Amino acid sequence: MEKKVKLLLVRPKFTSIIANLEPLGLEYIAGLCKDLNVECEIFDEFQYPWANRFNRLVKKIKKGGYDYIGFNSNANTVDYILETSAKLKKRLNDIHIWVGGPEAEMNYKDFCTDAVDMVYYDNGLQTMKNLILGGFTEEVMDAQNGICFKKDGNWVYKEKGPAVCDFICKPDRTAFYQGLKRNFIFLKGSFALSKASFSCPFNCSFCYCTKMNSSTYTERDIIKVVDEIEEIDHPRIWFVDDTFFVDKERVRLFCEEVIRRGIKKHFMAYSRADFLAENPDILPLAYEAGFRDMMVGLEAISDEQLKEYNKQTSKNENIQAIKNLHDNNLVCNALFVVSHTSTKQDFKNLIKFIKDNNLLWVVFGIFTPYKGTDAYDEYKDRLINFKSKRLDGLHITIKPEHMSSFMFMFRVYWLHVLTYPKVMCRALFKTAYDTKRTGWF
Ligand code: B12
Ligand code: SF4
Known part of the structure; x- marks a missing residue:
């Protein structure tokens, strides 16, 4: 029996005086997890100060007992994600690190490092659903579209699935309502x-x-x-x-x-x-x-x-x-x-x-x-x-x-x-x- 997944979705912070908005992409994943009864929380770094950033994340992971960490990537947060993933892997045992989001969608190979376990670049979240239902085994992963993962120490790249024309779930807007003040x-x-x-x-x-x-x-x-x-x-x-x-x-x-x-x-x-x-x-x-x-x-x-x-x-x-x-x-x-x-x-x-x-x-x-x-x-x-x-x-x-x-x-x-x-x-x-x-x- 596969271990139960506990997923923490992280939106990295960046400097912006123009806007601070809800992490809609992650809210869709949270919505999917809710539908499938998977414990999942969004950790929106925008809600916190810059100081003590890494320790705060570690504390959050430990306190919640999360074993899967999913980063939302944009072009300007790639280095942060790669550095943080490496530090997390050193500091914590038994965690799996995933990267998804706009930057991963096209440039997934840039995330294929020792610290990252899976990069998600499929169109839509059907692959994610299959993985949650199937249990993240190598066999299940091998049967999916639009992800890459490590098999015997080598990266395996799965072709993207077809374009999508709708979402397969509703977003869970808890993070939006919680973050409204900012x-x-x-x-x-x-x-x-x-x-x-x-x-x-x-x-x-x-x-x-x-x-x-x-x-x-x-x-x-x-x-x-x-x-x-x-x-x-x-x-x-x-x-x-x-x-x-x-x-x-x-x-x-x-x-x-x-x-x-x-x-x-x-x-x-x-x-x-x-x-x-x-x-x-x-x-x-x-x-x-x-x-x-x-x-x-x-x-x-x-x-x-x-x-x-x-x-x-x-x-x-x-x-x-x-x-x-x-x-x-x-x-x-x-x-x-x-x-x-x-x-x-x-x-x-x-x-x-x-x-x-x-x-x-x-x-x-x-x-x-x-x-x-x-x-x-x-x-x-x-x-x-x-x-x-x-x-x-x-x-x-x-x-x-x-x-x-x-x-x-x-x-x-x-x-x-x-x-x-x-x-x-x-x-x-x-x-x-x-x-x-x-x-x-
Ligand atoms: C709204 C928006 C903003 C808003 C903020 C959005 C927010 N909520 O934080 C503002 C104006 C602040 C902004 C800022 C910037 N943005 Co902007 N933004 C957008 C826009 C228009 C929509 C984003 C969105 O909500 N998409 C809808 C959600 C549902 O889609 P999603 O986030 O891609 O998530 C899906 C998948 O990617 C996946 N997924 C997402 N995360 C994860 C994580 C895991 C673990 C997994 C498995 C899957 C997964 O699941 C989701 C559902 O399918 C996009 C355009 C676009 N087509 O996406 C540009 C876009 C994302 N932005 C872009 C850029 C470049 C930026 C900036 C860096 C600079 C700039 N000049 O605009 C900054 C900084 C962004 C940052 N670091 O977050 C680029 C990204 C290019 C790239 N290679 O990264 C885009 C594509 C537009 C463009 N200019 O071409 N942005
Ligand atoms: S390709 Fe489309 S979304 Fe991109 S700048 Fe041109 S009109 Fe706008």
Whole structure:
């Protein structure tokens, strides 16, 4: 008889002043464990200070008697996970360490070290379910998709299973409700997360999302999504779909159902600029249903740069998208990717574009070729200081072409200095969602 599994799911902490949100991926695993009667808890490091980090984790494992530890990985937490796993294996006997999450999904081989026992990269959680039901023996593992594990000291890699189009369980949102006090998006308040589709039908060169779910875009039944958000006891929901506004009819169905059921929530979602430019007619309904925040990857303000990113949008579509949103009282949270090819003039043009188009909410990320993206293949020979903890869009990983790294970083900080005080001021005066207003108050 197999020993009963006691699983601790760990979400590593990272520095962020932009947001701290629920660990939705781990909540899905916790939900599965609940359905299958497996003892499981989420240890969200965001709930604790940095000091004493490792000892706190050890104490948690010992106190709870956990024998399986599952880490959620992102590009910027790889080194931490590998170091912590090695330390845990030295300190504790009889523990099994697993790694899953976005970074493991594509770059699983990077986790194949002595300290790690299994890396999970399958699409969806069916393999996880099979393992829990089957008992984690070598034989059961060998029969699965999308994992790698050690057999006689050698790593065995199992092929990924097919793309998924739904979750096999509901998330256990205990961690969300427990973490509500610390949950925030900068100046917006706390948000619950929901995911209604997988991957993205487009293929921007820098994007990791489009490679997920075996690069296959699939959608969940939208009525089930409405059921899910209706159950969430929170007034604000962020749809973390890579792009929520793809199929206009599906969006219409969602909005009409939300309105019909009288659900009153504030929604935030990603949308592409071309969709917003071409489909202004859906926006009044979206507003009526509760959409207030659109996250739009404008990325760049010139057609050349957009082409370079393979964005398949244009500068004019970006401008039209902002206008359509503003006309419909929807906030455009504009996401820009600052390229290493930027000149001093490009930085000036970006600020001018923001002013000309009355953009208040802006996010700047430095172009980072995440491993697994097309951009990584293109730039892998030019990477500098490509260390895990620097892969957060706030660090230089490709040498700027037209200025020193110091001046590049200075100009990136300067973008923030020129834009953030205004949104902070407007948030203070409660006018940050007034899309027609242009001033500071
Ligand atoms: C919301 C979001 C954020 C939020 C926070 C999310 C959170 N709750 O903490 C904010 C804005 C703070 C954020 C920050 C960052 N993010 Co982010 N984020 C997302 C987004 C849009 C959704 C994440 C999500 O909730 N997914 C839904 C859940 C259900 O999926 P999941 O987490 O992948 O989990 C599933 C599996 O992976 C698996 N699983 C997960 N963990 C584990 C663990 C074990 C043991 C097992 C067995 C399985 C398993 O099971 C789950 C169910 O199937 C994704 C895009 C995407 N397509 O995923 C990007 C994404 C994950 N982020 C990304 C990045 C790069 C970042 C940042 C590093 C930097 C940046 N510039 O954004 C930071 C730091 C992230 C960090 N260290 O956690 C990249 C990841 C690339 C990579 N290789 O790691 C993504 C894919 C987007 C992109 N830019 O391409 N992010
Ligand atoms: S950047 Fe956005 S539109 Fe482009 S592939 Fe990624 S998710 Fe899709």
